[in-house]
Amino acid sequence: MAGTSLRNIIVVGGSFVGRSTAQELAKIIPPTHRILLTEPHSHFHHLFTFPRFAVVPGQEHKAFIPYNGLFANATNPADHAVVQARVTSIRPEHIELDREWQGSSQIPFDYVVVATGTQLSKPAAMEHDDKLSSVEYLQKHQADVKRSKSILIVGGGAVGVQMATDLKEYYPDKEVTVIQSRPRVMPSFHPRLHEIIQKRFDELGIRLITGSRVKIPDGGFPNDGSTFDVQLTNGTTESTEFVILATGQTPNNKLVADLEPSTPEGLSVVNQDNGFIRVRPTMQFLDEKYSNMFAVGDIADTGAQKAARPGAAQAAVVAKNIQALIEGKNPEEKFVKGPGAIHITLGMKYNMIFRNPNTAEGQTEPWINEKNDGQEDMNVEGMWQRMGISVDNPRQYHL
Numbered sequence: 001m002a003g004t005s006l007r008n009i010i011v012v013g014g015s016f017v018g019r020s021t022a023q024e025l026a027k028i029i030p031p032t033h034r035i036l037l038t039e040p041h042s043h044f045h046h047l048f049t050f051p052r053f054a055v056v057p058g059q060e061h062k063a064f065i066p067y068n069g070l071f072a073n074a075t076n077p078a079d080h081a082v083v084q085a086r087v088t089s090i091r092p093e094h095i096e097l098d099r100e101w102q103g104s105s106q107i108p109f110d111y112v113v114v115a116t117g118t119q120l121s122k123p124a125a126m127e128h129d130d131k132l133s134s135v136e137y138l139q140k141h142q143a144d145v146k147r148s149k150s151i152l153i154v155g156g157g158a159v160g161v162q163m164a165t166d167l168k169e170y171y172p173d174k175e176v177t178v179i180q181s182r183p184r185v186m187p188s189f190h191p192r193l194h195e196i197i198q199k200r201f202d203e204l205g206i207r208l209i210t211g212s213r214v215k216i217p218d219g220g221f222p223n224d225g226s227t228f229d230v231q232l233t234n235g236t237t238e239s240t241e242f243v244i245l246a247t248g249q250t251p252n253n254k255l256v257a258d259l260e261p262s263t264p265e266g267l268s269v270v271n272q273d274n275g276f277i278r279v280r281p282t283m284q285f286l287d288e289k290y291s292n293m294f295a296v297g298d299i300a301d302t303g304a305q306k307a308a309r310p311g312a313a314q315a316a317v318v319a320k321n322i323q324a325l326i327e328g329k330n331p332e333e334k335f336v337k338g339p340g341a342i343h344i345t346l347g348m349k350y351n352m353i354f355r356n357p358n359t360a361e362g363q364t365e366p367w368i369n370e371k372n373d374g375q376e377d378m379n380v381e382g383m384w385q386r387m388g389i390s391v392d393n394p395r396q397y398h399l
Helices: 016-028 047-053 131-147 158-170 191-204 308-326 381-386 394-398
Strands: 007-012 033-038 043-045 064-066 081-083 087-090 094-101 104-108 111-114 150-154 175-180 207-210 228-231 237-240 242-245 293-295 341-345 351-355 367-371
Touching (some): 007 016, 007 104, 016 033, 047 131, 047 158, 111 308, 131 242, 158 175, 158 191, 158 341, 175 237, 191 207, 191 351, 293 308
Parallel strands (some): 007 033, 007 111, 111 293, 150 242, 175 207
Antiparallel strands (some): 087 094, 094 104, 228 237, 341 351
16 A cells, blocks of 8 residues: 555445446546545445345355455556445544544545445345355345245335346246335336336236335334234235335435534535435535535435436546546536436346436437346346456355
8 A cells, every 4th residue: 555645535435336436536536646445345235136136046146246356447556445444424624434444543535425325225235244144144035035925025116126026037926015105116207117017017916006105013024934914004904924125215424414514504514305415516515615525326415316327427527526626626527417217127037228208308208228138147247347356267256
């Protein structure tokens, strides 16, 4: 590691958008600076594969990718580092860690990028930081799914829809029910997506109950192999052997909760209406007191869809703007929100890209590209390459 004369640019959070931000920055920043990516997980978590790998056995070890190739394509790869630690607070000029790194639990920075995302329910997210425990959790979940004759999925977002279709196609004899609180599944998209998903559910034999919520007991559901009743807010009861929670996203905003606005009457750093960090189009914090702080991805209050593609666009904006600031220029690169889009699987092979109409261009109908080329491991091996890991032997996927 290079000496402490290097100036720090810290990226907090090593999921998809944090990874993109770190790699984009490492391509263009001058040799006076280094990138430090802080992440409590020992491995990169390929979140998009978790719904599949929580059902289908044999691929789960590929979902956790070492970080040691992250900066392989950087100009000065040895200068940068991944700090395996949990950030406990972001202060105006330094971050605080839950453990020491290079002799200190504080790291000063010139610039910080918050990419902490949102907290998801298991199995869409893992509670463990190490690979082995996470792999074992997915294997246990697979076994629980295999054992259960009837399964109830709570939530009709992308995770719930993908798990339901994978599950029913892989185990056609199981009874699968999806409970969605809204009138449609995936309601942030054009109604045509709901129609396509409903048709797919009908083809596979998946029951869909809309307009009602599940009453979750204080101690959670048994999920112990017995049959139990699930109460719905519409007054009905569903009997099942296993419940999978695929419900909402909670913003991970605690790290910036103590940052005071620049004026007593100023807006708080976090938008209290939704929990996301207020940002300018440059992705800098809205409050000019914190112009050296940026937020990207799901935690940023951009109004854009919470997805990897707009997050990657934001990462590129941040990299160019930090480069400009280092060079003494004004940050002028701006993120422009586009129509919501998603690449979603609706079974083991059938998948589609769905994009909402771009109303700014007068579009009224969505753009749809249906495909039947899905692979069981969801092409996760390609992500190993993007993480700078060259795999010569399948046993390396277990590292």
